[in-house]
Amino acid sequence: MRKLAEHNIPLREASITQVHSVLRDGNPLIVHTSMFANALASLANPKQQQQWVPLAEKNRIIGTYAQTEIGHGTFVRGLETTAIFDPETKEFVLHSPTITSTKWWPGGLGKTANAAIVMAQLYTQGKCYGPHPFFVQLRDFDTHHSLPGVILGEIGPRLGINSQDNGYLRFDHYRIPRTNMLMRHSQVLEDGSYVKPIHNKLSYGTMVWTRVAIVHSCSKKLACAVTIATRYSAVRHQSELVPGKPEPQILEYQTQQYKLLPHIASVFAILFSASSVLRMQRNVAASISKGNVELLPELHILSCAMKALSSQDSTQGIETCRLACGGHGYIASSGLPSLYTSTTCTITYEGENTVLLLQVARYLIKSYRAGLEGLPVLPSVMYLTAPSAMHQSPPLSNQALIEAFRISSANLVKETESRLCRQFNLEQNFHYAWNRCSVALVHCAELHSRYYMCEKFLSTVESIRASDRVRSVLQDLCRLYLIHHITLNQGHFLRSGTLSGVDLSTLEEEMYELLAKLRPQAVPLVDAFDFRDELLGSTLGAWDGRVYERLYEEAQKSPLNKTDVSKAYHKYLQPLMKSNL
Ligand SMILES: CCCCC/C=C\C/C=C\C/C=C\C/C=C\C/C=C\CCCCC(=O)SCCNC(=O)CCNC(=O)[C@H](O)C(C)(C)COP(=O)(O)OP(=O)(O)OC[C@H]1O[C@@H](n2cnc3c(N)ncnc32)[C@H](O)[C@@H]1OP(=O)(O)O
Numbered sequence: 001m002r003k004l005a006e007h008n009i010p011l012r013e014a015s016i017t018q019v020h021s022v023l024r025d026g027n028p029l030i031v032h033t034s035m036f037a038n039a040l041a042s043l044a045n046p047k048q049q050q051q052w053v054p055l056a057e058k059n060r061i062i063g064t065y066a067q068t069e070i071g072h073g074t075f076v077r078g079l080e081t082t083a084i085f086d087p088e089t090k091e092f093v094l095h096s097p098t099i100t101s102t103k104w105w106p107g108g109l110g111k112t113a114n115a116a117i118v119m120a121q122l123y124t125q126g127k128c129y130g131p132h133p134f135f136v137q138l139r140d141f142d143t144h145h146s147l148p149g150v151i152l153g154e155i156g157p158r159l160g161i162n163s164q165d166n167g168y169l170r171f172d173h174y175r176i177p178r179t180n181m182l183m184r185h186s187q188v189l190e191d192g193s194y195v196k197p198i199h200n201k202l203s204y205g206t207m208v209w210t211r212v213a214i215v216h217s218c219s220k221k222l223a224c225a226v227t228i229a230t231r232y233s234a235v236r237h238q239s240e241l242v243p244g245k246p247e248p249q250i251l252e253y254q255t256q257q258y259k260l261l262p263h264i265a266s267v268f269a270i271l272f273s274a275s276s277v278l279r280m281q282r283n284v285a286a287s288i289s290k291g292n293v294e295l296l297p298e299l300h301i302l303s304c305a306m307k308a309l310s311s312q313d314s315t316q317g318i319e320t321c322r323l324a325c326g327g328h329g330y331i332a333s334s335g336l337p338s339l340y341t342s343t344t345c346t347i348t349y350e351g352e353n354t355v356l357l358l359q360v361a362r363y364l365i366k367s368y369r370a371g372l373e374g375l376p377v378l379p380s381v382m383y384l385t386a387p388s389a390m391h392q393s394p395p396l397s398n399q400a401l402i403e404a405f406r407i408s409s410a411n412l413v414k415e416t417e418s419r420l421c422r423q424f425n426l427e428q429n430f431h432y433a434w435n436r437c438s439v440a441l442v443h444c445a446e447l448h449s450r451y452y453m454c455e456k457f458l459s460t461v462e463s464i465r466a467s468d469r470v471r472s473v474l475q476d477l478c479r480l481y482l483i484h485h486i487t488l489n490q491g492h493f494l495r496s497g498t499l500s501g502v503d504l505s506t507l508e509e510e511m512y513e514l515l516a517k518l519r520p521q522a523v524p525l526v527d528a529f530d531f532r533d534e535l536l537g538s539t540l541g542a543w544d545g546r547v548y549e550r551l552y553e554e555a556q557k558s559p560l561n562k563t564d565v566s567k568a569y570h571k572y573l574q575p576l577m578k579s580n581l
């Protein structure tokens with residue numbers, strides 16, 4: 001917090017700095033500095049902001065974002081916590097009517113936060129208007145005791161991030177003033193009448209903002225993992241590449257290069273996509289302030305697509321890096337296990353990935369159908385019904401590969417839409433038909449998202465002007481990324497006829513050449529991420545390469561090494577040894 005103040009970084013931007021990496025196994029303030037701060041900035045009206053933002057900035061109020069309940073995380077419309085307006089007292093009564101309505105998971109809710117943005121079903125004048133955000137004080141600001149009517153606790157150990165206190169929360173007819181409803185977009189007036197927002201999903205804005213932040217953070221997490229694994233692979237010598245010759249660095253093995261280099265490339269692909277979505281988010285935020293919500297659906301879909309792809313890629317990449325370090329990747333001091341556990345949760349939180357990909361698919365199908373009818377569609381999906389441009393680029397050039405992605409994606413959407421129509425004719429119910437096509441729909445969303453990421457990678461690299469040498473290395477890395485993802489999705493390219501079997505063999509050959517060409521760049525590339533040793537926190541990945549010394553030094557810190565004979569010997573082992581069992 002002192003560092004943020006020193007560098008004049010506003011609270012709501014803290015989550016895209018590296019400040020959270022200081023605490024390795026989870027930070028109880030992360031939801032305060034990210035979602036809570038953003039909810040105040042984007043969902044509260046100016047008067048409410050004046051009241052709460054300075055207190056939050058000074059950490060007098062420590063907040064969280066309490067939306068998920070034990071019974072519902074994904075289906076926000078199914079939340080059960082109620083906020084019923086009482087016109088007599090001009091208050092909302094918050095209540096948790098069932099066990100399933102218990103708020104469950106919010107970061108910092110258990111012991112740290114003294115306030116929360118609570119999403120609850122808004123009732124006024126006898127009518128339910130769906131989930132709305134409320135500012136709710138949970139604990140006394142001085143004593144930190146939970147307030148009467150508020151039941152709080154921590155949910156117990158998790159796969160990771162265990163220094164964060166994920167919590168639970170129940171309300172027992174807990175009253176808050178009317179003015180605690182966040183009223184920037186919708187309002188309940190004193191007489192209880194409801195003023196609706198200019199778009200009914202504006203109250204979901206904090207989720208959209210967080211999804212964008214997650215994309216950025218996934219590239220950082222993956223960058224940490226590839227730095228550790230690549231440096232280690234340059235230090236570690238194992239086996240014989242040529243019988244009788246000295247043991248080579250394991251980075252000399254082609255299989256090791258194949259494990260690491262595509263994930264180094266992935267760091268850039270995710271980072272460049274994150275920058276592009278962030279730019280769009282800033283534009284949309286500016287438009288919303290002027291009352292224009294036209295681009296909100298596009299931002300929603302793009303943030304769902306990029307959050308899903310980046311969380312999946314970074315989680316898989318980190319696990320591959322861990323495995324690439326052999327046994328030493330399994331030790332906590334390598335830093336890789338905690339990178340994995342603090343990243344795999346991004347697949348689930350802020351919208352479970354399958355669910356987000358289905359949102360993307362819904363948009364693709366709607367846009368495809370609109371395009372066929374000649375209705376206007378947004379630029380990012382015009383390609384679905386635009387004529388093929390494959391022949392315009394030299395065969396197998398980068399541009400041709402991007403076109404192959406685009407046409408394959410359009411083809412998959414077209415095939416899946418036909419399947420959806422056939423299924424609809426059988427079922428006579430759109431929702432059943434949708435469910436019967438949902439695996440294919442997720443594939444559509446994944447291919448469209450990959451196309452977007454590849455396109456952003458290539459266009460950003462091509463725009464580098466500062467250094468020809470840097471551009472040349474990144475061009476090779478980008479080429480590797482494109483070919484790698486084509487080889488992983490060969491079926492789609494063959495089905496669409498954009499690439500032949502011979503093309504795929506040619507590309508595969510080129511990929512092997514690129515691995516060898518990029519091998520000398522591997523260490524410089526990860527060094528350029530410029531992580532301090534303190535931030536990496538890894539015995540395997542420190543800059544000086546003293547892997548074995550650090551592993552040995554770290555082992556000395558194990559509490560079991562404080563004495564030669566452990567207490568367990570006297571308590572359990574000795575009796576066992578004497579028991580003749
Ligand atoms: C070291 C720290 C340790 C801790 C963390 C560890 C690691 C940190 C690593 C990274 C973090 C770094 C940065 C991130 C910053 C902070 C994050 C930190 C922690 C985060 C903790 C996680 C917090 C949470 O999980 S909060 C809860 C999130 N919950 C969800 O996301 C719920 C998902 N569900 C939904 O969003 C919706 O229910 C839905 C699936 C979208 C469906 O909504 P619904 O209302 O049912 O709509 P429907 O499907 O009918 O669609 C109707 C229509 O609306 C459109 N739509 C939907 N949503 C939106 C939207 N948001 N905006 C615009 N439009 C929207 C939809 O497309 C439909 O349109 P149409 O009819 O087709 O035109």
Ligand SMILES: Cc1cc2nc3c(=O)[nH]c(=O)nc-3n(C[C@H](O)[C@H](O)[C@H](O)COP(=O)(O)OP(=O)(O)OC[C@H]3O[C@@H](n4cnc5c(N)ncnc54)[C@H](O)[C@@H]3O)c2cc1C
Pocket residue numbers: 031064065066067068071072073074075104105106107161166345348349350351352353354355358
């Ligand atoms: C570490 C962590 C931190 C969190 N922090 C917070 C927080 O600060 N605040 C907060 O409010 N919440 C928080 N959450 C909760 C998180 O947002 C939810 O867990 C997440 O949105 C997923 O919802 P769920 O758990 O209900 O999963 P479910 O929706 O029950 O998912 C289970 C399975 O059902 C599938 N499924 C569900 N719906 C559909 C569908 N429509 N179509 C197809 N398949 C479907 C999913 O794909 C998944 O395979 C956190 C969760 C974790 C793990």
